[in-house]
Amino acid sequence: MEFEDFALKLTMLLYGVIGFVVVVGGLLLLLDVVPNYFARRREAALVAASLGGGDAPVARRARKHREGLLGLAFLLPALLLLLIGLVIPAIRTIILSLFNGNGSAFVGLDNYGWIFQENDIVRVLLNTAGWVILVPLLATSVGLLYAVMVDRARFEAVAKSLIFLPMAISFVGAGIIWRFVYAYRGEGDQIGLLNWLWVSVGGTPQQWLNIDRPPLNTFLLIVVMVWIQAGFAMVILSAAIKAIPSDIVEAARLDGVTPWQMFWRVTLPSIRPALIVVVVTITIGTMKIFDIVRTMTNGNFDTNVVALEMYNQAFRYQEAGHGSALAVVLFVLVIPIVIFQIRNLRRQREG
Amino acid sequence: MATVTYTQATRIYPGTERPAVDHLDLEIGDGEFLVLVGPSGCGKSTSLRMLAGLEDVDEGSIHIDNRDVTHLPPKARDIAMVFQNYALYPHMTVYENMAFALKLRKTSKAEIDRRVKEAAGLLQLEEYLGRKPKALSGGQRQRVAMGRAIVREPQVFLMDEPLSNLDAKLRVQTRTQIASLQAKLGITTVYVTHDQIEAMTMGHRVAVMLDGVLQQVDTPRALYDKPSNVFVAGFIGSPAMNIKTVSLTDGGAKFIDMIVPLTREEVEKARANGGGDKVTIGFRPEDCDLVGPTEGGLPVVVELVEDLGSDANVYGHAALDGVSERFVVRTDRRHMPNMGDTVFVKPRADHNHAFHAATGERI
Numbered sequence: 043m044e045f046e047d048f049a050l051k052l053t054m055l056l057y058g059v060i061g062f063v064v065v066v067g068g069l070l071l072l073l074d075v076v077p078n079y080f081a082r083r084r085e086a087a088l089v090a091a092s093l094g095g096g097d098a099p100v101a102r103r104a105r106k107h108r109e110g111l112l113g114l115a116f117l118l119p120a121l122l123l124l125l126i127g128l129v130i131p132a133i134r135t136i137i138l139s140l141f142n143g144n145g146s147a148f149v150g151l152d153n154y155g156w157i158f159q160e161n162d163i164v165r166v167l168l169n170t171a172g173w174v175i176l177v178p179l180l181a182t183s184v185g186l187l188y189a190v191m192v193d194r195a196r197f198e199a200v201a202k203s204l205i206f207l208p209m210a211i212s213f214v215g216a217g218i219i220w221r222f223v224y225a226y227r228g229e230g231d232q233i234g235l236l237n238w239l240w241v242s243v244g245g246t247p248q249q250w251l252n253i254d255r256p257p258l259n260t261f262l263l264i265v266v267m268v269w270i271q272a273g274f275a276m277v278i279l280s281a282a283i284k285a286i287p288s289d290i291v292e293a294a295r296l297d298g299v300t301p302w303q304m305f306w307r308v309t310l311p312s313i314r315p316a317l318i319v320v321v322v323t324i325t326i327g328t329m330k331i332f333d334i335v336r337t338m339t340n341g342n343f344d345t346n347v348v349a350l351e352m353y354n355q356a357f358r359y360q361e362a363g364h365g366s367a368l369a370v371v372l373f374v375l376v377i378p379i380v381i382f383q384i385r386n387l388r389r390q391r392e393g
Numbered sequence: 394m395a396t397v398t399y400t401q402a403t404r405i406y407p408g409t410e411r412p413a414v415d416h417l418d419l420e421i422g423d424g425e426f427l428v429l430v431g432p433s434g435c436g437k438s439t440s441l442r443m444l445a446g447l448e449d450v451d452e453g454s455i456h457i458d459n460r461d462v463t464h465l466p467p468k469a470r471d472i473a474m475v476f477q478n479y480a481l482y483p484h485m486t487v488y489e490n491m492a493f494a495l496k497l498r499k500t501s502k503a504e505i506d507r508r509v510k511e512a513a514g515l516l517q518l519e520e521y522l523g524r525k526p527k528a529l530s531g532g533q534r535q536r537v538a539m540g541r542a543i544v545r546e547p548q549v550f551l552m553d554e555p556l557s558n559l560d561a562k563l564r565v566q567t568r569t570q571i572a573s574l575q576a577k578l579g580i581t582t583v584y585v586t587h588d589q590i591e592a593m594t595m596g597h598r599v600a601v602m603l604d605g606v607l608q609q610v611d612t613p614r615a616l617y618d619k620p621s622n623v624f625v626a627g628f629i630g631s632p633a634m635n636i637k638t639v640s641l642t643d644g645g646a647k648f649i650d651m652i653v654p655l656t657r658e659e660v661e662k663a664r665a666n667g668g669g670d671k672v673t674i675g676f677r678p679e680d681c682d683l684v685g686p687t688e689g690g691l692p693v694v695v696e697l698v699e700d701l702g703s704d705a706n707v708y709g710h711a712a713l714d715g716v717s718e719r720f721v722v723r724t725d726r727r728h729m730p731n732m733g734d735t736v737f738v739k740p741r742a743d744h745n746h747a748f749h750a751a752t753g754e755r756i
Contacts, residue, residue: 312484
C-alpha cells in the first residue's frame with residue numbers, strides 16, 4: 043500500500059522532471075535555432091546582394107520588413123508575459139475594486155471610502171507609512187555607516203559578508219528567527235534574546251509583540267526588515283564609495299578636509315545616485331511588506347500593514363472589493379516613486 | 394616663496410623589495426620651476442606625492458622652507474596640487490571647486506570671492522564660474538584645476554602630468570601658459586611629466602629619474618649638452634641620440650673604418666674599472682653630417698626617410714662587428730637620400746659623448 047503510494051509519487055516526480063526538461067530544453071533549443079536561422083538567411087541575402095552588385099530597393103524594403111518581424115518575435119514572449127501577469131490582473135483588480143465582496147454588484151467608490159473610514163484600516167495605513175518612512179531611512183543609514191567604516195579596513199570582505207548574509211534569508215525565515223529573539227514565556231526561563239537583555243538591565247520580561255503600546259511592536263518588526271535590507275544598502279553603497287576616483291579624495295585631503303567634511307562634502311555627494319537607487323528600491327520593497335508581519339504577528343496587536351490586510355480581505359474574508367481597493371491604493375502610492383526612479387535613471391544615462 | 398629639500402628621501406611600497414624612490418637628494422630653489430621627468434615607473438610621481446603628503450616617506454626627510462614636513466598631513470604643508478585627471482569635485486560648480494579649500498579654512502566670503510575672481514580672470518574662466526565640471530571641455534577643466542591651486546596662494550605648486558589628457562595642440566598652448574603663469578606668480582613649482590619636450594621647454598631645471606634613482610639634475614641646456622650617463626643621453630632629445638658600444642683603439646672609438654677621436658685621458662678612463670677595450674659613444678642625429686664616400690664616414694643603408702618639412706630624419710642601419718645597428722641622422726631637406734641608398738655619416742668633432750662601456754657614466 044505504502045509502496046504503491048511511493049511509486050505513484052515517484053512517477054509523478056518523473057513526469058515533472060520530464061516535463062521540465064522538455065519545456066526548458068525546447069525553449070533553449072528554440073532560442074538557439076531561430077536566431078541562427080535568421081542570421082544565416084540574412085547572411086545569404088547579403089552575399090547574394092553583394093554578388094548581384096547593387097542593392098535593389100525592393101529587396102531592401104523586404105529586409106527591413108523581415109527585421110521588424112524578427113524584433114517582434116523577440117518581444118512577443120515578454121509582452122505576452124507582461125500582459126498575462128501584469129496588465130490584465132491590474133485592470134481586473136481596478137474593476138473588482140468597484141464591486142462588492144463577491145463581485146455581484148457595482149458599488150462605485152464605496153470600497154475606497156471604507157478604507158479611510160474604518161479605524162482599523164486607517165491604523166493599517168499609518169503602520170505602512172511608518173514602515174515606508176523608517177525602513178529606507180534606517181536601512182540606508184546603517185548600510186552607509188557600515189560601508190564607510192569597513193572601507194579599506196582589514197577583514198573588509200569578511201565584515202561585509204557578515205552584514206550581507208541576512209539578505210540570503212527569506213523574509214519568512216527572518217520572521218521566525220526574530221520571533222525567537224522577541225519570544226516571551228509566561229512562566230519559567232525566558233528564551234528570547236531581547237527579554238534577556240531587558241531583564242539584565244533591570245526590566246521585567248515583556249510580551250514584546252503584544253505590548254500595550256502599539257507602535258513599539260511595529261517598530262520591532264521594522265527592525266527585522268532593516269536587518270535584512272541594511273546588507274543590500276551596504277553592498278551597493280560600498281561599491282559606490284569604491285568608485286569615487288582616488289584623486290578626488292586626495293584633492294580633498296590636500297584642500298584640508300576633516301574626516302567629517304570628507305564624508306558630508308565629498309563622499310556623500312559623489313554617491314548620491316547610488317543612494318537614491320538604494321532608498322527607492324528599499325521603499326518599494328517595504329511598501330509591499332507582507333511576509334514578516336504575517337509570520338510574526340499575523341497582523342494582530344495593531345501591527346497590520348496594507349499588503350497583509352489586502353490579502354486578508356480578499357482571501358480570508360472573501361471581500362474581493364475591499365482587497366482590490368487596497369491593492370489599488372498601494373499601486374497608486376508606488377507610482378510616484380517609480381516615476382521618480384525612472385526619471386532619475388534617465389537623467390543619469392544622459393550624463 | 395619657499396625652497397623644497399629632499400634629503401635621502403626613500404619610499405618603499407609595502408610588499409616590494411626595490412624602493413619606488415631611492416634616497417632622493419634634491420634641492421629646489423625659491424621660485425624655481427623644477428621638472429621631474431623619466432619613463433613610467435621611474436618614481437617621479439611618487440616623489441611628488443611624497444612632497445604632497447599623499448605617500449609616506451620611509452627614510453630620509455623632506456623640508457619646505459627649512460620646516461620639516463616629512464610626517465605632516467597634506468593640509469598642513471601649504472601646498473596645492475594639480476592632478477592628471479584634474480580631480481575636480483563633480484558636484485560643485487567651477488566657483489565652488491576653486492573656493493572649497495578657502496571655505497574649509499574659514500576665509501571670509503569677500504576674500505574668497507576676490508581670490509576666485511582674480512584666478513578666474515587670470516585663466517579666462519569668468520564665464521564658466523557657474524558651470525559644473527562635466528559641462529566643460531578638457532582644456533577648461535585643466536584651467537579650473539590650475540585655478541583651484543592658484544586661489545590657495547600656496548608655498549609650492551605640485552603638478553602631476555597636468556597636460557597629458559589634452560590634445561597635442563592644446564598641450565603646446567597650455568605648456569606656455571603654465572610656464573608664463575608660474576613666472577608671473579613666482580611660486581616654487583614641482584612638475585612631473587614623462588614628456589621630455591615638456592621638461593625641456595618648461596623647466597628652469599630638469600631632474601631625470603630612472604628606477605627610483607635620480608640620474609641628473611641640471612638646466613635643460615646642460616642636460617642636452619652634457620648628459621651624465623647613457624640613460625640621460627638617450628632619454629633627452631628627439632629623435633634619440635645614436636648610442637653604440639664599440640671597440641676602443643688608442644686614437645678613439647672604432648666604427649668599422651671610421652674612428653671617432655678621443656683624447657688620451659678619455660681612452661684611459663674608458664679602459665679603467667673593467668671597461669676593457671670597449672667604449673660607448675653617443676652622437677645626436679643633428680650633430681652629424683652626410684659626407685662623400687671617400688671622406689671617412691660610416692656607411693649606413695637608408696631604411697626610412699621622415700620628411701618633417703623643415704628638415705628630415707634619415708633612419709638606416711650599418712653592420713658594426715657583424716651586428717646590424719640602427720642609426721638616425723637629421724639632415725637638410727636638400728640632401729635627402731632615397732630608401733636603399735648608402736649614405737656616409739660623420740659625427741661632428743667635439744659633439745660626441747663618450748661613456749664608460751661598463752658603468753654607463755660619462756667620461
